[in-house]
Amino acid sequence: MRKFVAILLCAVLAVTQVSAQNRTVRGKVTEDGKKPVANASVLVKGSTLGTKTDDNGNYTIAVPANAKVLSFSALNFETQEASIGSKTEINVVLTAKVSELQEVIVTGYGTTKKAANTGSIAIVKAADIENLPFSSVDKALQGKVAGLQSVASSGQPGASQSILIRGASSINASSQPLWVIDGVPVNAGDASRLQTTGNLLSTLNPNDIESISVLKDAASQSIYGSRAANGVIVITTKKGKGGKTKFRFDTEVGSSDVAYQNPKYLPLDANEYINLTRTGLINAGYGAATVNAQAIALGEGNGINFNWYDHVMRTGSQRQLNLSAEGGNDKTTFFLSGGHFFQEGTSINSQLARNNLNVRINNKATDRLTLGFNMNVGNVSQRAPLNGGAFGNPLLSTYFLLPTYSAYKADGSYNYVLNGGLHNTVALAELDKRFLRQTSARGSLSADYKIFDNLKFRSVYGIDYNNLEEDQYNNPNHGDGAATNGRAFAYYTRYFNYVWTNTLDFTQNITRNGDLTTSTQIGYEAQKSAGYFSSLQSQQFPPSLSLVWPASGASPTTSSASISEYTFESQFASTNLNYQNRFVLSGSFRRDGSSRFSKNNRYGNFWSIGATWNIDREKFMNNQKIFDQLKLRSSYGVNGNAGIGNYESPALYGFGFNYNQLPGSAPTNVGDPNLTWELNKPFNIGLDFSVLKNRVNVTVEWYIRKSENLLLSVPLSTTTGFGSATRNIGAMQNKGLELSINIVPVQTKDFRWDVDFNFANNENKVTSLPNHADIVSGSYIYREGVSINTFFLREWAGVHPGTGDPLWYDTDKHGASTNVYPGANARILAGQALPKYFGSLTNALNYKGFSLSAQLYYSFGNQSFDTWRGYYLGSGFGATFNKVKRQLNAWTTPGQITDVPKYIYNGNKSFNSGSTYNLNDGSFVRVRDIQLGYNVPKATLEKLKLGSANIYVRGTNLFTWVKDQNLPFDPEQGTGSATNLNVFIPKTVTVGLSLTF
Secondary structure, X not given: OHHHHHHHHHHHHHHHHHHHHOEEXXXXXXXXXXXXXXOOEEEEOOOOOEEEOOOOOXXXXXXXXXXXXXXXXXXXXXXXXXXXXXXXXXXXXXXXXXXOOOOEEEEOOEEEEHHHOOOXXXXXXXXXXXXXXXXXXXXXXXXXXXXXXXXXXXXXXXXXXXXXEOOOOOOOOOOOOEEEEOOEEEOOOOOOOXXXXXXXXXXXOHHHEEEEEEEOXXXXXXXXXXXXXXOEEEEEEOOOOOEEEEEEEEEEEEEEEEOOOOHHHOXXXXXXXXXXXXXXXXXXOOOHHHHHHHHHHOOOOOOOOOOHHHHHEOOEEEEEEXXXXXXXXXXXXXXXXXXXXXXXXXXXXXXXXXXXXXXXXXXXXXXXXXXXXXXXXXXXEEEOOOOOOOOOOHHHHHHHOOOOOOOEOOOOOEOOOOHHHOOOHHHHHHHOEEEEEEEEEEEEEEEEEEEEOOEEEEEEEEEEEEEEEEEEEEOOOOOOOHHHOOEEEEEEEEEEEEEEEEEEEEEEEOOOXXXXXXXXXXXXXXXXXXXXXXXXXXXXXOOOXXXXXXXXXXXXXXXXXXXXEEEEEEXXXXXXXXXXXXXXXXXXXXXXXXXXXXXXXXXXEEEEEEEEEEHHHOHHHOOOOOEEEEEEEEEEEEEEEOOOOOOOOOOEEEEOOOEOOEOOEEEEEOOOOOOOOEEEEEEEEEEEEEEOXXXXXXXXXXXXXXXXXXXXXXXXXXXXXXXXXXXXXXXXXXXEEEEEEEXXXXXXXXXXXXXXXXXXXXXXXXXXOHHHOOEEEOOEEEOOOOOOOEXXXXXXXXXXXXXXXXXXXXXXXXXXXXXXXXXXXXXEEEEEOOOOEEEEEEXXXXXXXXXXXXXXXXXXXOEEEOOOHHHHOOOOOOOOOOOEXXXXXXXXXXXXXXXXXXXXXXXXXXXXXOOHHHEEEXXXXXXXXXXXEEEOOHHHHHHHOOOEEEEEEEEEOOOEEEOOOOOOOOOOOOOXXXXXXXXXXXXXXXXXXXXXX
């Protein structure tokens, strides 16, 4: 019995001792200190004891007394350790792996660590472009990247956007960057043939984008060889993370109005127009009877004062809705999303609707093989009005139609009898049909196989499919269809682009201690893009507005189909040598073959070399307390530009030149067997530094890039039968300075203030032209020593104070003035279309749950050309068209000082003709984006079982300041900076909600 009691007592003491040695530790594992990390592993280091976090990131673990460290790990996160000591609560914030953009940069065909990067690469994060009220991602890039100019020429939803990276590199070939989406070079830009504008990128939902890398120099671009001359924009779409499935829901609704409106350029009302007309008739010498008769004929006394501007312009509505889900396990992850976007333009007959679906699945099939699939599908339905001088353009009608004519008759029906034979665009918005339906699918299949730990093979087969259906119906009663008793068009466009890329990636320590390492990649890529185009038109329609398709027309006039294809074949290699992350030397080489050039010049070689010196890692920097980072880098290389038509090189015959109802052919292209790529040679030097514990981060870059062998359209003698031909001749140069600054002026427990500023100055100069001769193109000139798209116009000399006559300088020497419109030799260099400098300033304030951010975009140093000024401000020209209110400032009295000549009915001495009077300073500052938001507190979220909730109100283009108070329309007019009565750019106000659960 004693023995049993002794044994029992020992057992109790042992259990008591063990219980005394074990204790409980609790805590929470989060991402970025906010989002809980579910299913994270919590292990006692050096043992098998462990647990998992729950859906809210919470854990509880019993640890022995001798335990010293807990290890925390989760899929796609860096492992982190924490000392236990005497703690009973340990909260840990895990850091994401590859997706953490501050550590890893997405480049061409791969990624690189920030410290090892030798190129000029700007990163735009998902949060910077999500939920913006823009129809395409290219519009969202404005102001986000130093040196990237993104400007619109139209406010039409779905319109193409002009993007230049470090200036224009070509005169006739493309200056637009190459777009690469998930490793696939895609077709971008305006592919419409019947609409006034379209945009292939409008089918891509910006909310599906994880990051955007803008490659700006040779070290980053040249791996793309023959298409890298204008920069490269690399888009990476979102992918899932392992763990419990997480959902995200975003919605936004709002309205839009005209962003910039100059009251001097509002149309005249009926009384103003009639009084102005009477003055003009009297100034023209007509008698009282004629004046009265003409005034009555133009509507005086008919009781009508119709405001065409108010009936054409409108407050547009817009909305968007996005839902996504992501999750998986340690083998398979997925990301699914769907979205809807709708936006009305600022004028009638202008809108866009988009629906999207996105799928990405990654599977770790074995320890060595990883498979991937992604597909992004988008469908856009767009309605766009005509632009420019088309009589069916509603913007034109607001300025040309007289206010003494109404869109409606007394009985409420449409009025078809208007001044000047113009169209009732209010009626045409209902009677005519203009549609664009565009479907795009972009995706890829990929396989990554780890041959050895340091050798990986990757194969990616990507597709880029675009399908455009364009339909137009012009009714037989009024408008463009009246002359042909109605007409209808049906255009079909299809682009199928496939790319197959295979790469081998090799990493190796060159020295045993790992101080010197190398990373090398070799690859092969094949691409083919096939375009198919069919066009139908018929006329003579029945008197019914219900029959709107070409099949209903009695007289077919167009029936054609054609194809256009191009192919690229490429071999490439890149490598870098990294010594202790102090010195990094990189190089790339690519050999491209293109079907656009003859067999004599089908292949070209492109290369780059770059270097980085991380000065802050030097021993002599160890004791300094100024710099947290100090990095010097530079690069040089050769890129190419093949942005021309697919069949510019061969001499071609074409059919369709029929004679006497028999088929015929004729030469269509003179060709050039020696045609080859433009060459672009960029040099870049950059300095990156951080001070004050990374509270101030600065990047300064200077670059010069020379374009040679320009693909230039050269005039030919008309005796050849051709007006021009494409030749490799001419040269151009861009050089400039870029500055990016990020500052955190204030950071406390509850408050943070971030300031981002970027600045870009670019100087463009044409350096060589054929025979050193000028090339005049409309209002522009290409001349050696001056910028591309320099305006070349007669010089305006003002209004004669004694007579009110318009005056011009009679020569290009700014000599004597004359009231006779001078000849071509009086034209001068009158300013450039491209800005001399541009950038943005962004402030972001965060206080507890509240956030406020605002971005100012600025652009200075360019001129803007008013194309149609002579009609609505012509001092008598086009007298039966309406005028704008600035015309009321016309000269009336001898000695009067004004900038508007005397108004003379059907005068005044060619004042309507082009001159520097058409030019305005295009400098402006715009409140591009401002947002006020509120994050719902954690306690409330837990009650609602939500991960996060954000409510916000946002405004875009809310205010625009212009330097020139006579600037007629929005200062954004594309890279050509010339107005064309397009849909006005909108300002929007939206309210949004974002939830995760």
